[in-house]
Amino acid sequence: MEQGLALHHIGVRFGGLTALDDVSLRVPPGAVVGVIGPNGAGKTTLFNVICGFVVPDSGSLSLDGAPLRPRPHRLTRLGVARTLQGTGLFAGLTVLENVMAGATCTARAGFLSALFALPGSDRDERRLRRHALDILDDLGIAGHADAAPGTLPFAVRQRVALARALAARPRLLLLDEPAGGLGDTDIAELAELIRQLPRRDTHPCAVLLVEHHMDLVMSVCDEIVVLDFGRVIATGTPDEIRDAPAVADAYLGAAVDEETVA
Amino acid sequence: MSATRAAAPPAGRVAPDTRAGHDERGGSTLLRHLALTTAAAILLVAVSHGLEPFRTFQLATVAAYLCATAGLTVLTGLNGQLSLGHGALMATGAYTVAFCQRAFLDRSIVAGWTLAVSLLVAVLVTVVIGAVIGVAAARLRGPYLAGVTLAVAIVVPALTVTFDGVFNGEQGLSVPVEPPPAALGPYFPYERWQLWVTGAATLLALLLLGNLVRSRFGRTFRAVRDDEVAARLAGIHVARTQVLAFVVSAGAAGLGGALLAVLAQSASPGAFSLTLSLFLVMAVVIGGLGSLAGAVWGAVLLVALPDLTHTLTESLALPPAVAQRMEGNLPLALFGIALVVVMIAAPGGVQGLLSRPGRVLRVRWRTRRS
Numbered sequence: 021m022e023q024g025l026a027l028h029h030i031g032v033r034f035g036g037l038t039a040l041d042d043v044s045l046r047v048p049p050g051a052v053v054g055v056i057g058p059n060g061a062g063k064t065t066l067f068n069v070i071c072g073f074v075v076p077d078s079g080s081l082s083l084d085g086a087p088l089r090p091r092p093h094r095l096t097r098l099g100v101a102r103t104l105q106g107t108g109l110f111a112g113l114t115v116l117e118n119v120m121a122g123a124t125c126t127a128r129a130g131f132l133s134a135l136f137a138l139p140g141s142d143r144d145e146r147r148l149r150r151h152a153l154d155i156l157d158d159l160g161i162a163g164h165a166d167a168a169p170g171t172l173p174f175a176v177r178q179r180v181a182l183a184r185a186l187a188a189r190p191r192l193l194l195l196d197e198p199a200g201g202l203g204d205t206d207i208a209e210l211a212e213l214i215r216q217l218p219r220r221d222t223h224p225c226a227v228l229l230v231e232h233h234m235d236l237v238m239s240v241c242d243e244i245v246v247l248d249f250g251r252v253i254a255t256g257t258p259d260e261i262r263d264a265p266a267v268a269d270a271y272l273g274a275a276v277d278e279e280t281v282a
Numbered sequence: 283m284s285a286t287r288a289a290a291p292p293a294g295r296v297a298p299d300t301r302a303g304h305d306e307r308g309g310s311t312l313l314r315h316l317a318l319t320t321a322a323a324i325l326l327v328a329v330s331h332g333l334e335p336f337r338t339f340q341l342a343t344v345a346a347y348l349c350a351t352a353g354l355t356v357l358t359g360l361n362g363q364l365s366l367g368h369g370a371l372m373a374t375g376a377y378t379v380a381f382c383q384r385a386f387l388d389r390s391i392v393a394g395w396t397l398a399v400s401l402l403v404a405v406l407v408t409v410v411i412g413a414v415i416g417v418a419a420a421r422l423r424g425p426y427l428a429g430v431t432l433a434v435a436i437v438v439p440a441l442t443v444t445f446d447g448v449f450n451g452e453q454g455l456s457v458p459v460e461p462p463p464a465a466l467g468p469y470f471p472y473e474r475w476q477l478w479v480t481g482a483a484t485l486l487a488l489l490l491l492g493n494l495v496r497s498r499f500g501r502t503f504r505a506v507r508d509d510e511v512a513a514r515l516a517g518i519h520v521a522r523t524q525v526l527a528f529v530v531s532a533g534a535a536g537l538g539g540a541l542l543a544v545l546a547q548s549a550s551p552g553a554f555s556l557t558l559s560l561f562l563v564m565a566v567v568i569g570g571l572g573s574l575a576g577a578v579w580g581a582v583l584l585v586a587l588p589d590l591t592h593t594l595t596e597s598l599a600l601p602p603a604v605a606q607r608m609e610g611n612l613p614l615a616l617f618g619i620a621l622v623v624v625m626i627a628a629p630g631g632v633q634g635l636l637s638r639p640g641r642v643l644r645v646r647w648r649t650r651r652s
Contacts, residue, residue: 071515096517104515110508113501120498121505125517127498131526134497135490137312141497145311148498188517 022085024048024226025070025100025192030079032065032250039065040076041250047192050218052227054237056261057247058270063230064105066247067196070228071095071102083192096125101190105197107181109169115180116165119152122187126151155183159213175206182213189223199233207236214240238262246270311496319489326481330474338473339545340585345477345484346541348581351566352491352574353534358563359572360500361527362507363419367431369559370438371532372539374411376549377442378404379540380455387458394463397544401483404540405533412532413525420524435559439551454550457543480541487537492574494530503527504572557614564617568624570633579632583620588613 025047032040040062047053055063068074070081072090081088083098095102101122110118127148129141156162159179169177178198185193195214199207214236218224231237237244238258246254246261248270254261261267330338354368382400386392415434419427442449449455462475494500505513506523514520543549565584570576591612595605628635 073511092511092514093517093519095515102515104512108509108512108515110505110512112504112508117501117504121501121513121518122516124498124502129498131499134499135494137310137315137493137497139310139312141493142311145498184516 022082026082028080030069030076032069032074032076038250043252045245047226047228049226050224051242052214052218052229052240054229054231054241054244055247056231056237056244061247062250063247067102067194067230070194096188099191101185101188102194103181103185103196103198105200107177109177109181111170115167115169116152118169118180119155119183119187120148122184123148123151125188152187155186159183174201178202190225193217193225193227195227195229197231199231199236207233211236211240311493315489315492319485323485330477335471335473338477342477342480342545344581344585345480346538346545347584348484348578349487349538349541350535350562351577351580352488353531354562355566355572355577356491356495357527357531358566360495360507361503361524363524363527364428365431366428366559366563367434368535368562369554369556370434371408371412371535372542373438373554374408375404375536375539376543376554377449378407379543380457380549383458394460397460401537401540405537408536409529409533412529416525416528419528420521435556439554442551452551454548457547457549459544459547476545480545483537483541487534488574491534561617564621568620568631570631573633576631576633587616591616
């Protein structure tokens with residue numbers, strides 16, 4: 021049986037545009053896999069396919085060998101959590117509530133129990149609160165538990181978003197450009213954090229990472245998949261990818277061009 | 283306690299046993315809310331002995347409106363769904379209670395419990411109607427949702443006139459209500475009895491709404507309001523949550539309408555016009571969107587403003603025709619002005635203004651403690 025997440029020959033077309041073409045990749049348990057590629061290469065579409073926001077026109081997905089037909093709200097129950105670009109935190113909820121909301125799939129209290137505030141509902145809430153505080157504590161931001169996300173620095177907000185995703189106790193974590201908007205120190209800390217995720221004693225999780233920041237990808241990933249115009253043009257370890265000529269042409273070359281134009 | 287706090291590192295990792303602050307909510311939610319409700323009930327009974335009959339009746343009307351505003355503030359404030367049709371949901375409750383009470387009377391069932399059953403049926407019927415509208419609402423956003431609920435607000439009163447064989451047209455239906463129980467004595471004021479009945483029903487509704495808002499459902503309501511994509515990824519079924527919020531809100535509005543019909547002893551389309559629906563939205567916004575305490579201020583305004591304008595037009599000694607026109611339109615104008623002023627001066631509404639000093643004090647106290 022094939023463990024972890026696997027994508028088999030995924031194809032997605034938007035009208036005449038081919039967003040993903042015959043993309044296959046695997047995220048084994050305990051691995052950190054990075055997806056890189058120039059803008060418009062299909063990275064976000066790839067995430068949206070895994071989350072069920074986009075239904076692929078061809079190909080299939082599987083999770084631990086079982087066929088996966090993802091729907092966004094079912095994902096955490098399957099052990100897959102995702103962060104969004106630019107945090108996507110609930111602005112009207114405190115940091116603690118944000119993380120508790122992330123653990124919705126573990127909540128047990130039913131509607132009537134909540135309506136009549138039965139002891140079971142209180143117990144469940146206390147458990148969720150403790151769980152959320154533990155995660156915030158692990159990420160070193162428990163001191164901000166009662167703050168509104170909008171009042172916090174961006175780097176802390178990114179951590180809250182990460183905490184919210186981890187609250188679901190995922191086996192696989194999808195990180196969508198987690199370094200976006202972060203400074204160098206924050207990125208170094210983030211890299212350390214991502215490296216630790218598969219090695220944690222409790223609830224270790226594999227990571228699939230979409231990221232522009234090359235240093236981060238190169239330093240944390242066990243394997244890197246390079247997308248260009250919706251196709252996988254290279255797969256390999258960071259060293260292999262650094263030396264692959266196709267990657268330099270398609271990705272690094274393009275990036276340099278963009279910078280010189282800007 | 284303060285010693286362990288001081289021993290904790292200033293930033294970064296905090297030892298688990300020092301992160302109190304949240305444990306202030308460690309007790310039973312039900313007991314806390316029951317204590318609040320009981321205190322409010324005692325206050326209400328005490329006040330009902332000191333008020334003249336007309337004011338008592340007005341207070342009972344506030345209680346009836348409060349059901350509707352509380353339900354609406356949960357839907358619009360916490361779940362982000364704007365409903366311009368809550369007046370129609372109130373009408374549903376009002377007509378249901380009328381039908382039930384008349385059915386009881388037709389079968390010569392005269393007892394104290396019939397009203398409770400009728401109110402319960404009114405809530406259930408409105409919940410079903412609310413579920414139907416809610417399913418449609420969950421597929422719509424912003425102005426489209428407002429449009430559909432607006433249509434409901436217009437259609438329901440029109441239905442009562444179209445099918446006047448059933449609903450008795452503009453005249454409406456009378457709602458037979460039992461006199462106060464004999465045990466309260468022969469001279470027990472009827473208005474006081476009305477206040478007790480509506481007050482009890484409203485406090486029960488507020489207790490349940492308060493429980494729900496404090497629970498994980500209140501959290502998912504707000505999460506869906508803030509970011510639907512993130513809510514789905516957090517494992518929340520967005521459409522189901524929106525329907526649930528609509529159903530809960532509709533049930534509360536249905537109870538409010540039913541209580542209003544019981545107070546007026548009649549259910550007529552005029553009492554549940556489009557204007558009422560708009561008033562309800564303005565009331566919860568002015569009171570403080572998303573807060574049950576704000577809904578109280580909104581309900582008070584709903585009763586107080588027309589009363590104030592009445593006093594105003596009377597004191598001006600205007601010609602009768604002008605006075606009548608003023609009285610009809612002045613509350614709406616005042617409400618509109620109040621809405622604009624509140625939006626500019628205090629976006630958190632009355633409750634936001636009132637709770638700000640308290641919050642500042644709390645924060646200061648907490649920072650000094652730690």
